[in-house]
Amino acid sequence: MRSPLSQSSTNRFSLPHWDGWTVSTLLIAFLLSLPLWVVLSSTFVDARSIWQHLATTVLGTYVGNSLGLMLGVGMGTAFIGVGTAWLVTLCYFPGRRLFESALLLPLAAPAYILAYTYTELLEYYGPIQTQLRQWFGWETVQDYWFPNVRSLPGAIVMLTLVLYPYVYLLARSAFLTQSSSLLEASRNLGCNPWRSFRMVALPLARPAIVAGLSLALMETLNDFGTVEFFSVPTFTTGIYRTWFNMGERLAASQLAALLLLFIFGLIALERLSRQQQRYFQNARQGRTVPRYVLSRWHSLLAIVACVLPILLGFLVPAGVLVQLMGFGNSAAGADSRADADFPSAAGSSEAIVQNTSNSFWEFARHSLLLSLLTAAIAVLLAIILAYGQRLRPANRWATQVATLGYAVPGAVIAVGILVPLGQFDNTVDAWSRSTFGVSTGLLLSGTIAALVFAYLVRFLAVGFGAVESSLERVKPSLDDAARCLGCGTVSTLKKIHLPLVRGGLLTGLILVFVDVMKELPATLIVRPFNFDTLAIRVYNLASDERLAEAAAPALAIVVVGLLPVVLLSWQMVQGDQH
Numbered sequence: 001m002r003s004p005l006s007q008s009s010t011n012r013f014s015l016p017h018w019d020g021w022t023v024s025t026l027l028i029a030f031l032l033s034l035p036l037w038v039v040l041s042s043t044f045v046d047a048r049s050i051w052q053h054l055a056t057t058v059l060g061t062y063v064g065n066s067l068g069l070m071l072g073v074g075m076g077t078a079f080i081g082v083g084t085a086w087l088v089t090l091c092y093f094p095g096r097r098l099f100e101s102a103l104l105l106p107l108a109a110p111a112y113i114l115a116y117t118y119t120e121l122l123e124y125y126g127p128i129q130t131q132l133r134q135w136f137g138w139e140t141v142q143d144y145w146f147p148n149v150r151s152l153p154g155a156i157v158m159l160t161l162v163l164y165p166y167v168y169l170l171a172r173s174a175f176l177t178q179s180s181s182l183l184e185a186s187r188n189l190g191c192n193p194w195r196s197f198r199m200v201a202l203p204l205a206r207p208a209i210v211a212g213l214s215l216a217l218m219e220t221l222n223d224f225g226t227v228e229f230f231s232v233p234t235f236t237t238g239i240y241r242t243w244f245n246m247g248e249r250l251a252a253s254q255l256a257a258l259l260l261l262f263i264f265g266l267i268a269l270e271r272l273s274r275q276q277q278r279y280f281q282n283a284r285q286g287r288t289v290p291r292y293v294l295s296r297w298h299s300l301l302a303i304v305a306c307v308l309p310i311l312l313g314f315l316v317p318a319g320v321l322v323q324l325m326g327f328g329n330s331a332a333g334a335d336s337r338a339d340a341d342f343p344s345a346a347g348s349s350e351a352i353v354q355n356t357s358n359s360f361w362e363f364a365r366h367s368l369l370l371s372l373l374t375a376a377i378a379v380l381l382a383i384i385l386a387y388g389q390r391l392r393p394a395n396r397w398a399t400q401v402a403t404l405g406y407a408v409p410g411a412v413i414a415v416g417i418l419v420p421l422g423q424f425d426n427t428v429d430a431w432s433r434s435t436f437g438v439s440t441g442l443l444l445s446g447t448i449a450a451l452v453f454a455y456l457v458r459f460l461a462v463g464f465g466a467v468e469s470s471l472e473r474v475k476p477s478l479d480d481a482a483r484c485l486g487c488g489t490v491s492t493l494k495k496i497h498l499p500l501v502r503g504g505l506l507t508g509l510i511l512v513f514v515d516v517m518k519e520l521p522a523t524l525i526v527r528p529f530n531f532d533t534l535a536i537r538v539y540n541l542a543s544d545e546r547l548a549e550a551a552a553p554a555l556a557i558v559v560v561g562l563l564p565v566v567l568l569s570w571q572m573v574q575g576d577q578h
Helices: 004-009 020-044 048-057 059-090 096-102 111-122 127-136 152-176 180-188 193-222 225-229 235-245 249-273 296-341 343-391 393-402 410-436 448-472 476-484 489-500 502-518 521-526 534-543 547-577
Strands: none
Touching (some): 020 343, 048 059, 059 096, 096 296, 111 152, 111 296, 111 547, 152 296, 193 235, 235 249, 249 410, 296 547, 343 448, 410 448, 448 502, 489 502, 502 534, 534 547
């Protein structure tokens, strides 16, 4: 006798079975997709005067800069990600094993932190230009030319350095699972390493590379801190300025809708590019991929190609942050010594240092609270969605809708949340005033609940992916055995599945936790009044050109960001061993 799970697995397109799991899945999908529908619905509201003003002034700049960012970052991440993945996977050179994991390090640092550190390093009063002026006797900027880091090309470089690991990870996985017989056949036909890469390995890895590029470009459109700091107007900065500076919520919603159409167009283009194309290969046969032994000079070039992204994307920014933090501590010590000579100022200086320390820990507590709360709820919702999909495969479309928010920029999600919450608060307040003569104020807008909801819409897909992949490895026969012993679905989940997928739950928890710690656009727009996080603290201090004070919270974000990097590196090593 076949179990309900086995029966449902034979028909993925059957009508939904209305049990508690299906209802819960549909309810979660509806709530988490609501902000997207709110944003899209704003396109049907007439706001010609506002839209005409934006179209004639800044809309062209937003579109041009956003497209320029996508083009530049796409080319940069493809070049670095695919090139380094091919080198560490299919070539032998000294340090290859170390570079396999080290190339993931730039994932730990958000792009806006790189923007702050490289501005400190490369600006006119930075150490590099100062040293150049001392060496060559230059006095003013008219005496020499130096690239301006605060520009569109500068933003492209910053985003490329932190986003290429998306392409690297998927390209490396694709190269690693390619059939060795195809690569050996290309060698037997006289192909050199470059020709074999171009004619065989690259076409076979194309689907994975395109998927990695899509992720990198979505993150590019989501970026706010880098482009805002570099004064590069894009859709995300336009949404923020239109909402807060101009007070035009409808116009901000319509800009968000246009950006959302950009995202959907990007997804559709990625799907269309793979239409009618199929890639088949036996990944297990000949698991050991033949590697090219590079000569001395080629090995040196390979080492340089792998070291540069790690150096520029992680080591240099981390070193600058450590130096800035040490400079800040030295400055505080100098103030203390000066206060010893002038006792009247000692109390105020100590108070400033104490307040700075207290503020840092307060922001750290806020970030920790939001990250832990969101991660815990995200994993819980991911369990409900993944298990509901396992029981009823017809629910798969609902889980796809629920996890759609990961492809949507945080600024768009923030607008989609604040608009309905504001309308709800205003309606309740008007009713309370007319009925009881009492103002209720803001009940949901500008609360921690609204911010956590925004995080869930944005990052649930991360936790769901980890939980789903772990749950799929549990054999359906265990479900059948549990039901034969009289266990219901909840009891089976609690006693059988959860102990077996603990690793996936922990992975999902860590990934969501770190993503929330680094998130800036949604936090900046939705956060409660006077409730700043480490990311907001870094953004505010950097905007005020107080980079030395921003070093400690920025370094804390980078250190926390190392958690998924370590996890991914460990998984890569385990995968290679098996």
